Amino acid sequence: MEKNRANQPIGMFDSGVGGLTLLKSIKNLLPNERLIYLGDTARVPYGTKSPKVIRKFSLQIAGFLEKLGIKALVVACHTASSTALSDLKEKMTIPVIGVIEPAVKKAVNITKNKNIGIIGTRTTINSGSYQSLIQKIDPRISITTVAAPILVPLVEEGWLNKEATRMILREYLAPLKKQQVDTLILGCTHYPLLRHLFTEEMGQSVALVDTSTETAIYLKELLKEKSLLNNSTTSHDYSFYVSDDPEKFSKLAQLFLGEKLETVKSVSLEE
Numbered sequence: 001m002e003k004n005r006a007n008q009p010i011g012m013f014d015s016g017v018g019g020l021t022l023l024k025s026i027k028n029l030l031p032n033e034r035l036i037y038l039g040d041t042a043r044v045p046y047g048t049k050s051p052k053v054i055r056k057f058s059l060q061i062a063g064f065l066e067k068l069g070i071k072a073l074v075v076a077c078h079t080a081s082s083t084a085l086s087d088l089k090e091k092m093t094i095p096v097i098g099v100i101e102p103a104v105k106k107a108v109n110i111t112k113n114k115n116i117g118i119i120g121t122r123t124t125i126n127s128g129s130y131q132s133l134i135q136k137i138d139p140r141i142s143i144t145t146v147a148a149p150i151l152v153p154l155v156e157e158g159w160l161n162k163e164a165t166r167m168i169l170r171e172y173l174a175p176l177k178k179q180q181v182d183t184l185i186l187g188c189t190h191y192p193l194l195r196h197l198f199t200e201e202m203g204q205s206v207a208l209v210d211t212s213t214e215t216a217i218y219l220k221e222l223l224k225e226k227s228l229l230n231n232s233t234t235s236h237d238y239s240f241y242v243s244d245d246p247e248k249f250s251k252l253a254q255l256f257l258g259e260k261l262e263t264v265k266s267v268s269l270e271e
């Protein structure tokens with residue numbers, strides 16, 4: 001039994017499609033890994049909900065994925081990572097990783113002027129999770145945060161190059177520019193799709209931390225450490241589950257992954 005654990009899939013979840021940005025990074029870095037992705041599309045967005053509700057949703061999803069025999073759980077959603085990670089770690093017997101720590105470690109490592117910005121959903125920013133981890137690692141770092149709830153729907157509309165998106169982003173980024181942050185954590189699953197606009201608005205000299213890249217690297221290290229890396233070539237064995245319309249998810253997935261998903265299964269999480 002133990003011997004086969006490395007061949008078991010990794011479970012990952014997000015409030016919806018956004019976590020596919022992380023799936024893409026994991027797919028590139030760990031092509032042998034089998035993945036089960038769950039998007040809680042019936043209850044998206046998480047970014048406007050309370051930590052208590054998100055903890056409940058996250059535990060339900062973890063229970064569902066655990067029954068499918070996953071070897072590790074990746075919390076792709078920043079809002080869920082910010083609010084439910086410690087509950088999940090406490091309840092689960094398998095390794096659980098979120099997106100906060102990998103991003104923070106990278107940001108703390110690369111900032112030169114010790115001035116870091118964080119942008120994310122309102123619940124992520126209000127949770128203080130990014131802020132407290134940065135302070136724990138280096139209390140001398142000054143932090144500027146921005147809650148940007150309007151960006152998620154703009155990305156899901158596919159408005160990646162519209163003037164309206166640029167103007168809204170400019171508004172959100174103004175306090176970060178004023179504080180002269182030299183490193184900016186993109187603290188939401190959707191923001192990598194707006195990376196070009198972030199670069200244009202902040203300027204080339206500001207380092208953007210893409211948490212999906214950092215989390216994939218972190219996951220690889222963790223699997224290696226726990227002897228859970230899949231060395232057999234089960235290339236691209238992925239399953240997708242959603243709590244609302246699979247067709248809608250499949251279409252939107254194209255924007256995030258650049259490909260249409262063939263099979264998306266629907267699941268009920270609330271019983």
Ligand code: DGL
Pocket residue numbers: 014015016018019044045046047048076077078079080121124152187188189190
């Ligand atoms: N996935 C969420 C996050 O990364 C964004 C979408 C939502 O608010 O549910 O925080």
